[in-house]
Amino acid sequence: MVAEKLKYKKTDNLIEWYNDVLIKAELVDFSEVKGFAVYRPCGYSMWESAQRYLDPKFKSIGVENTYFPLLIPEKILNKEKKHVEGFSPEVAWVTMGGDRELDEKLAIRPTSETIMYDSYSKWVKSYRDLPLLLNQWNTMVRWETKETRFLLRGRENLWQEGHCAFTSAKDAEKNALEALGFYRDFMEQVLAVPALIGRKSEKEKFAGAFRTYTVEAALSNNFTSQAATSHDLGQNFSKAFEIRFLDDKNSWEYAYQTSWGMSMRSIGVMVLVHGDDNGLILPPKIAPIQVVVIPILKGIAVDKDILAYAKKVETKLSTIGIRSKLDARDTYSAGWKFNEYDMKGVPIKIELGEREVAANSLSVKVRFGGERYSIKLGEINQIAQKLEEIQENMFDNAKKDMTSRIKVEKDKERFISELTNAKAILKSAWCGKEECEDKIKEITGATSRLIPLEKEELIDKKCVFCGDKANFNAYFAQSY
Numbered sequence: 001m002v003a004e005k006l007k008y009k010k011t012d013n014l015i016e017w018y019n020d021v022l023i024k025a026e027l028v029d030f031s032e033v034k035g036f037a038v039y040r041p042c043g044y045s046m047w048e049s050a051q052r053y054l055d056p057k058f059k060s061i062g063v064e065n066t067y068f069p070l071l072i073p074e075k076i077l078n079k080e081k082k083h084v085e086g087f088s089p090e091v092a093w094v095t096m097g098g099d100r101e102l103d104e105k106l107a108i109r110p111t112s113e114t115i116m117y118d119s120y121s122k123w124v125k126s127y128r129d130l131p132l133l134l135n136q137w138n139t140m141v142r143w144e145t146k147e148t149r150f151l152l153r154g155r156e157n158l159w160q161e162g163h164c165a166f167t168s169a170k171d172a173e174k175n176a177l178e179a180l181g182f183y184r185d186f187m188e189q190v191l192a193v194p195a196l197i198g199r200k201s202e203k204e205k206f207a208g209a210f211r212t213y214t215v216e217a218a219l220s221n222n223f224t225s226q227a228a229t230s231h232d233l234g235q236n237f238s239k240a241f242e243i244r245f246l247d248d249k250n251s252w253e254y255a256y257q258t259s260w261g262m263s264m265r266s267i268g269v270m271v272l273v274h275g276d277d278n279g280l281i282l283p284p285k286i287a288p289i290q291v292v293v294i295p296i297l298k299g300i301a302v303d304k305d306i307l308a309y310a311k312k313v314e315t316k317l318s319t320i321g322i323r324s325k326l327d328a329r330d331t332y333s334a335g336w337k338f339n340e341y342d343m344k345g346v347p348i349k350i351e352l353g354e355r356e357v358a359a360n361s362l363s364v365k366v367r368f369g370g371e372r373y374s375i376k377l378g379e380i381n382q383i384a385q386k387l388e389e390i391q392e393n394m395f396d397n398a399k400k401d402m403t404s405r406i407k408v409e410k411d412k413e414r415f416i417s418e419l420t421n422a423k424a425i426l427k428s429a430w431c432g433k434e435e436c437e438d439k440i441k442e443i444t445g446a447t448s449r450l451i452p453l454e455k456e457e458l459i460d461k462k463c464v465f466c467g468d469k470a471n472f473n474a475y476f477a478q479s480y
Helices: 014-024 041-060 081-090 113-123 169-190 236-241 265-274 303-319 334-343 354-359 382-405 412-420 434-444
Strands: 028-030 037-039 071-073 092-097 100-108 132-141 156-166 196-199 211-218 224-234 244-246 252-254 256-263 291-295 324-326 348-352 361-366 372-376 406-408 425-430 447-452 472-477
Touching: 014 028, 014 265, 037 041, 041 132, 041 156, 041 169, 041 265, 113 132, 113 156, 113 236, 156 169, 169 211, 169 224, 169 256, 169 265, 211 265, 211 382, 211 447, 224 236, 224 265, 236 256, 256 265, 265 382, 291 303, 291 334, 303 324, 303 348, 303 354, 334 348, 348 354, 348 382, 354 361, 354 372, 361 382, 382 406, 412 425, 412 434, 412 472, 425 447, 434 447
Parallel strands: 291 324, 291 348, 406 425
Antiparallel strands: 028 037, 071 100, 092 100, 132 156, 156 256, 196 211, 196 447, 211 224, 224 256, 244 252, 348 361, 361 372, 425 472, 447 472
């Protein structure tokens, strides 16, 4: 018996491949509610790993975890005009409580700025009450009208959202950039996905924000995908919600605020970047199972010795801190198991049969790159080193691929053609005007993805598209 293979090749149809691999690798499944995913243990385990990495990072700068209601009264949601305009098409509403109509509609949390800031206005009275640094690990609901995609764009999403308030613009900006750095490090150090970081254009920034920062990843079809965002809200929300404090000179001031978040989309991006036609390829740091031990059983007396040896190997792996699993099921062939764990992206398979028992050795196969080799049982500590090597190699490979997809473009016609046909991710000089970006999107389907944080020498003095004075360089691509 052979494990079911993927229906699509990654190079032929990235999204169909992606949907297929997520189901067959058992990360997610469909539910009876359209656009709402079931997160299976393998997929949810990766979210737990994200929490274990990021939560201490947040707490290292004084952020505390909290929880606010799922439901938001309409009058509170409507307090920040630009914010609600940005979300209103996607808000899901509760209008009934049991069999009675509610006096006021309640929004199911699309994001928590409004419900949290209503409380902040009660809690913040003095500069001594600041900074206020809170984070939630929760879910949010946005009633997507476009086609939903597992992890990338669903109607309910697992995520975290940090919401902070400060006495100064400088402190708020520092916090927004610190959060951005945490997300970049998670993408690169845990998911082995190289990150493009920068700020969003005025057109693309978060509704109600003063400035939005983004973490973007390059995909194999020359699209990009946003993995996390961090927003400097300025005083826009504090003025709408009357979050004011008496400063040390006894004058009333509005707080400066930030919000920042990352969702399961980051895991989806990782799948898109690293997977192949055999399924997932998981970086060891995020893999729920880092090493699987597969005994080669033949239904004869020697199987007892093989199983005993396999248990010994798995115990040693666990002792040295490796997330390992012994698959001793006799209802599936070894070949079926090999294909199954390739589909699930397990970084290393260890195969054990009569030969390995006799030689006191391990046969090792690496998922990324397909390397095969043997080591002695006494050298089992090398497996931990190999996992570190795999992590580094996956990042280096993804970075080379990303670099190969980014092209500097000065010519308008090539700019339009290459974006329309997704031939590359383009970096070009740009004016930054909303009307220019609207036209670029109308013609090519692409948007500005980010403006680099560091000041750079302009690629050209004129905007690549409209010909007006260029104000900065920017990256452009179609996106998921």
